[in-house]
Amino acid sequence: MSNFWDTELFVNEIGVSDTKRIVIKHVTKGKNKYVDVRQQFKSGNEWKYGKGIAIPYDVALGVGESIVESIAKAERLEEKVFEEV
Numbered sequence: 001m002s003n004f005w006d007t008e009l010f011v012n013e014i015g016v017s018d019t020k021r022i023v024i025k026h027v028t029k030g031k032n033k034y035v036d037v038r039q040q041f042k043s044g045n046e047w048k049y050g051k052g053i054a055i056p057y058d059v060a061l062g063v064g065e066s067i068v069e070s071i072a073k074a075e076r077l078e079e080k081v082f083e084e085v
Helices: 057-084
Strands: 007-017 021-027 032-043 047-057
Touching: 007 032, 021 047, 032 057, 047 057
Parallel strands: none
Antiparallel strands: 007 021, 021 032, 032 047
């Protein structure tokens, strides 16, 4: 990945399993800034990048807020479904 971006700043890593994790970085390409959210998979002793998305920096906060809102709505829906049973 480091060959593509002009700059990369590690932000966080979230473990999914022993062989999969999600890595979040602030990255730049030319004058453009992004928040890069990408999967990594363990192959042998090496971590390799998989699918991901580079979110334009100026809309990343809105995307993050929408993700949190989506989770909250799904949890409320699950609570309602369980109440009806």
